[in-house]
Amino acid sequence: MGAGPVSSGVLARLRRGLWPGDNPLRRRTDLFEPIALLVIVLAAAVVLVASFAASQAVLRDRMAEVNAERADRHQVTAQVLGEVPGGSSAIRAVEVAWGDPPAPRHAAVIEMSTATPLADTAQIWVDRADRPTPPPRTPSEATQAAGTAGAAVLFGSGLVLAGTYAGARRYVGRRRLAAWEQEWARVGPRWRHHLR
Incomplete structure (x- = not known):
């Protein structure tokens, strides 16, 4: 047995899980989650670049301080x-x-x-x-300060992004449940009529 059908099945399930497609039962809220996930992934890429830029800026400033202290002391x-x-x-x-x-x-x-x-x-x-x-401070102290600054930006932004995504999913879940309740209130009496 080859691995082709299994891997294509996994990819198809992943695609269906991320993007609902044109299922007739699809709701507007079903489109929100993959779009929110895409926005979060793009924001995470921006955060990676920002954390790298922040660490480089701190490293440049700290190395200038290290060099000034070495020249002065x-x-x-x-x-x-x-x-x-x-x-x-x-x-x-x-x-x-x-x-x-x-x-x-x-x-x-x-x-x-x-x-x-x-x-x-x-x-x-x-x-x-x-x-x-x-x-005078050492280059390793400057590198450590830069790493700490980059990690702080990365960790803080990661927490904000994860919290935003979790909050958005919770909001969509509540909206979805409210929509199901409204539909059941409309459809439920007709089903009870058929069951008698």
């Missing part, structure tokens, strides 16, 4: 002067100093993890004005 070796009281169990405050003569010496209090052992020196990040600053 650099690492220096600072001498650890001592721990400052008032830290927490996870973070401690440490006073550090950096700069070689004849340049002016800079000092600041920075936060360090308590998991890092306190040494004589520490690598810190400073900006162009020699002020302590957080390390």
